[in-house]
Amino acid sequence: MLEREKIAYEKTVLIGIITKNQDEEKLEEFLDELEFLTYTAGGEVVKRFTQKMDMPNSKTFIGSGKMEDVRIYVEQHDIGTVIFDDELSPGQLRNIERILKAKIIDRTNLILDIFAQRAQTSYARTQVELAQYQYLLPRLTGLWTHLERQRGGIGMRGPGETEIETDRRIVRDRISLLKKKLLTIDKQMATQRGNRGKLVRVALVGYTNVGKSTLMNVIAKSEVFAENKLFATLDTTVRKVVIGNLPFLLSDTVGFIRKLPTQLVESFKSTLDEVREADLLLHVVDISHPQFEDHIESVNRILKEIDCTDKPTIMVFNKIDAYQHETIDEDDLTTEKTKAHYTLEEWKQTWMSRIGDNALFISAIKKENIDDFRKRVYKETRNIHVTRFPYNNFLYPEIVEE
Numbered sequence: 305m306l307e308r309e310k311i312a313y314e315k316t317v318l319i320g321i322i323t324k325n326q327d328e329e330k331l332e333e334f335l336d337e338l339e340f341l342t343y344t345a346g347g348e349v350v351k352r353f354t355q356k357m358d359m360p361n362s363k364t365f366i367g368s369g370k371m372e373d374v375r376i377y378v379e380q381h382d383i384g385t386v387i388f389d390d391e392l393s394p395g396q397l398r399n400i401e402r403i404l405k406a407k408i409i410d411r412t413n414l415i416l417d418i419f420a421q422r423a424q425t426s427y428a429r430t431q432v433e434l435a436q437y438q439y440l441l442p443r444l445t446g447l448w449t450h451l452e453r454q455r456g457g458i459g460m461r462g463p464g465e466t467e468i469e470t471d472r473r474i475v476r477d478r479i480s481l482l483k484k485k486l487l488t489i490d491k492q493m494a495t496q497r498g499n500r501g502k503l504v505r506v507a508l509v510g511y512t513n514v515g516k517s518t519l520m521n522v523i524a525k526s527e528v529f530a531e532n533k534l535f536a537t538l539d540t541t542v543r544k545v546v547i548g549n550l551p552f553l554l555s556d557t558v559g560f561i562r563k564l565p566t567q568l569v570e571s572f573k574s575t576l577d578e579v580r581e582a583d584l585l586l587h588v589v590d591i592s593h594p595q596f597e598d599h600i601e602s603v604n605r606i607l608k609e610i611d612c613t614d615k616p617t618i619m620v621f622n623k624i625d626a627y628q629h630e631t632i633d634e635d636d637l638t639t640e641k642t643k644a645h646y647t648l649e650e651w652k653q654t655w656m657s658r659i660g661d662n663a664l665f666i667s668a669i670k671k672e673n674i675d676d677f678r679k680r681v682y683k684e685t686r687n688i689h690v691t692r693f694p695y696n697n698f699l700y701p702e703i704v705e706e
């Protein structure tokens with residue numbers, strides 16, 4: 305297992321840039337999420353630096369003037385870790401490290417770190433380790449330069465180069481070993497899934513922290529770990545659920561996030577196979593989150609990446625108990641009405657109305673509208689079930705008997 309860098313309780317600063325396609329507000333939202341990620345990883349954010357630029361600087365990501373501001377701040381406040389909102393190239397990482405003399409972490413590395421921290425089973429750990437090595441491989445040169453600098457550098461080139469090659473070979477060997485290991489597990493998992501027979505398979509999908517595990521616990525009366533941090537769930541849990549008298553399999557799986565590192569999507573293939581092989585997706589959304597529409601978009605993008613866009617999907621808008629909207633005073637004629645002012649009822653009249661009865665509004669915690677949820681899921685699974693077991697469809701009446 306790769307040694308995970310400990311960033312617990314370290315003072316950190318965040319750095320993000322505003323490009324042409326983003327506005328300032330968006331960046332703040334992105335940095336809010338980055339701060340939540342940092343908190344999940346065990347860090348404390350003391351300051352944010354932002355810069356407007358058309359394109360990231362190819363050498364140092366942010367411009368040199370801004371970098372100098374950061375350097376001074378880092379030095380004066382004894383900051384150990386600087387976290388960037390985007391993935392840095394190996395070259396950028398090396399250059400910035402040289403300037404700031406602090407630990408530099410990018411978004412990908414941060415997410416990998418959280419995954420490493422949270423992976424419970426050997427399967428999840430293997431997947432994360434593979435992703436970590438894949439992230440590390442092109443960056444080995446950078447690590448080496450760092451060591452070289454510490455040793456003074458002179459005369460180090462020869463042996464240094466050789467050692468990089470040796471390091472690379474070790475990492476490559478490890479990567480192929482881990483891939484083989486995963487392949488074996490993948491086969492076992494596929495067999496396991498195959499053994500489940502023709503039961504209808506339903507998968508909970510959605511952004512991280514939206515309440516998938518909580519909903520799973522309510523529906524399947526299980527005790528899946530749920531908490532208010534990102535990526536509480538890494539391993540898939542599958543439970544047999546019976547609604548009415550209809551049995552089906554419900555799986556809870558890893559949450560998605562914007563810019564999910566591609567290494568992770570790939571190495572979590574088998575975990576995501578659960579989603580890929582599902583007959584019905586329950587796309588859970590945290591409607592109380594101000595950026596829930598962006599979250600839906602990120603999730604849909606990842607679903608597309610794993611070829612899951614044409615599956616029957618029910619949108620489950622969760623956390624209605626926590627939904628809040630801004631208000632405009634009656635005598636206030638200047639404030640323009642935005643989405644932030646929508647009531648839940650107004651939201652339901654938007655694009656959500658086009659989803660029709662495939663949109664559900666619930667609170668998993670307060671158990672609000674859970675009966676509607678059960679009925680809707682029953683109806684959908686029943687439709688799928690009777691195509692597989694046509695001879696016993698009389699067993700499943702139209703209406704759920706409560």
Ligand SMILES: Nc1nc2c(ncn2[C@@H]2O[C@H](COP(=O)(O)OP(=O)(O)OP(=O)(O)O)[C@@H](O)[C@H]2O)c(=O)[nH]1
Nearest residue numbers: 513514515516517518530531535536537559668669
């Ligand atoms: N207010 C409110 N909070 C909820 C509701 N459902 C879940 N939560 C909270 O949201 C947080 C995340 O819940 P989880 O069930 O762990 O979310 P998840 O989607 O499984 O998250 P990951 O496994 O990290 O992807 C927890 O603190 C829950 O208590 C709800 O209906 N209302």
Ligand SMILES: [Mg+2]
Nearest residue numbers: 516517536537
């Ligand atoms: Mg979960």
